[in-house]
Amino acid sequence: MPFEAVIGLEIHAQLQTASKIFCGCSTAFGAPPNTHVCPVCLGLPGALPVLNRAAVDHAIRAALALGCRVNETSIFARKNYFYPDLPKGYQISQYEQPLASRGTLDFDTAGGRRQVGITRVHLEEDAGKSLHEGFPDSDRRTYVDYNRSGTPLIEIVTEPDLRSAADAAEFFATLRTILVWLGVNDGNMEEGSLRCDANVSVRPEGASALGTKAEVKNLNSFRFVQRALEYEIGRQIELVEQGRRVVQETRLWDAAAGATMSMRSKEEAHDYRYFPEPDLPPVVVDSQRIRGIEAAMPELPDARRQRFIAVQGLPAYDAGQLTQSRAQADFFEAAIGAGAPPKAASNWIRGELARALKAAGLEIARSPVAPEHLAGLLALIEDRTISGAMAKGVFDTMFATGAAAADIVREEGLAQIDDAAQIAAVIADVLDRERDAVAQYRAGKAATFGFLVGQVMRAAAGKANPKRVNELLRSALEARR
Numbered sequence: 001m002p003f004e005a006v007i008g009l010e011i012h013a014q015l016q017t018a019s020k021i022f023c024g025c026s027t028a029f030g031a032p033p034n035t036h037v038c039p040v041c042l043g044l045p046g047a048l049p050v051l052n053r054a055a056v057d058h059a060i061r062a063a064l065a066l067g068c069r070v071n072e073t074s075i076f077a078r079k080n081y082f083y084p085d086l087p088k089g090y091q092i093s094q095y096e097q098p099l100a101s102r103g104t105l106d107f108d109t110a111g112g113r114r115q116v117g118i119t120r121v122h123l124e125e126d127a128g129k130s131l132h133e134g135f136p137d138s139d140r141r142t143y144v145d146y147n148r149s150g151t152p153l154i155e156i157v158t159e160p161d162l163r164s165a166a167d168a169a170e171f172f173a174t175l176r177t178i179l180v181w182l183g184v185n186d187g188n189m190e191e192g193s194l195r196c197d198a199n200v201s202v203r204p205e206g207a208s209a210l211g212t213k214a215e216v217k218n219l220n221s222f223r224f225v226q227r228a229l230e231y232e233i234g235r236q237i238e239l240v241e242q243g244r245r246v247v248q249e250t251r252l253w254d255a256a257a258g259a260t261m262s263m264r265s266k267e268e269a270h271d272y273r274y275f276p277e278p279d280l281p282p283v284v285v286d287s288q289r290i291r292g293i294e295a296a297m298p299e300l301p302d303a304r305r306q307r308f309i310a311v312q313g314l315p316a317y318d319a320g321q322l323t324q325s326r327a328q329a330d331f332f333e334a335a336i337g338a339g340a341p342p343k344a345a346s347n348w349i350r351g352e353l354a355r356a357l358k359a360a361g362l363e364i365a366r367s368p369v370a371p372e373h374l375a376g377l378l379a380l381i382e383d384r385t386i387s388g389a390m391a392k393g394v395f396d397t398m399f400a401t402g403a404a405a406a407d408i409v410r411e412e413g414l415a416q417i418d419d420a421a422q423i424a425a426v427i428a429d430v431l432d433r434e435r436d437a438v439a440q441y442r443a444g445k446a447a448t449f450g451f452l453v454g455q456v457m458r459a460a461a462g463k464a465n466p467k468r469v470n471e472l473l474r475s476a477l478e479a480r481r
Helices: 053-066 163-181 222-241 285-295 301-312 316-322 328-335 341-362 371-384 387-400 405-412 422-432 435-442 447-457 466-479
Strands: 003-014 076-080 090-094 098-111 112-125 127-133 143-145 151-159 194-204 214-219 249-254 259-265
Touching: 003 163, 003 222, 053 098, 053 112, 053 285, 053 387, 076 316, 098 163, 112 163, 112 194, 151 466, 163 194, 163 222, 163 301, 163 371, 194 222, 194 422, 214 222, 222 249, 222 259, 301 316, 301 328, 316 328, 316 341, 328 341, 341 371, 341 387, 371 387, 371 405, 422 435, 422 447, 422 466, 435 447, 435 466, 447 466
Parallel strands: 214 249
Antiparallel strands: 003 151, 003 194, 076 090, 098 112, 112 151, 127 143, 194 214, 249 259
16 A cells, blocks of 8 residues: 655744843853853743844744734743753743744745645744763763753744655755745754754555654754655554554654654643743734835745746756855846856856855855956956966956956966967967877877867967867868868
């Protein structure tokens, strides 16, 4: 019997605010343990939370990008559970009345365009972090760092609309691009600022009833999402085929073992004993505030990709690569605004510039080569002042110095020789010196032509126009037959 997977994701994204959601402590990553804490985020008696307005604005921005309806009134609740990394013994979250709901996100897969429903986007605080290794007594004790406690999060919950592990990973990647594009989240999964829980069940193809689901927690890379879900889907199908029962539980992905492991039985909503947070008033978002945030939203990646295809004539692949980050898309538009041909600009940005930035450990926003300087380099190639091969050397100098291409070409005397008479004179000298090679060419050894081209380019110090060299050399050799 063929089976299909039913997958829904819960994505936790830390919001890029300077301070925590209910206090003024810093959200900066990497500080010594338990230094970015105060009575509020440590849950000490008598400490009262105050909502961070910027966190709400970030959450609204993400919700609008996902096509959600932003609710005028949302309410914080206490989600009660007892872990060492949860200092209050409860998490302040939203439950019955979330900030936003009922959205959709379209994304591309190998099988075509897909759409996934967004159930809700709600605000909550992050927990601290339990440290299970790295200490002399880690075999006996767990340490807790509360620096992360109280960091603002949004949880994005999808409908169970995904049907494969590959599609789930692609959806997660698309969502990450949007959140980073908006400046809502930094996208750093290694540091834990973006995490994914996946709910997965299997059922016979064509069935409408849902199977028993398992939740795979804290997946922090696209590859782990895909591998964990592939394993979990296979595990559940095997259980069903053997006539055994799938248990509703929470599981962890063990990357080293390549398997999911049982962690605990899966809680239901009533297990958390939700009730309204008594120390926080309802969050009221009026229509004027929503319109203001919406007006300041940038063009989203998918719309920009489509515009690059339709207006700039780029292939879909190029447009997709350029819109992987907002900074890269901005750089491209600045380059073509300065006169660069779109396809050539795309090739250089994705090729030489990307290579140099990676080697230097730089983001494109800090590129030593300005967009208008790249456009200037491409103009020199276009008008044959320099060849494509020479341009790579000029580019390296531009990257090292930040200078304009025209200045480098002028100062280093790199202008390409395109004058037919000059090139013909160089060719004549080379043919006079390389009589043996000329004789071999006349005898039918065609490969000798490449050798002669190299000798001409060497004699011209690499400055001769290669196309013109080929044309004139072939004519000169024919004339000597």
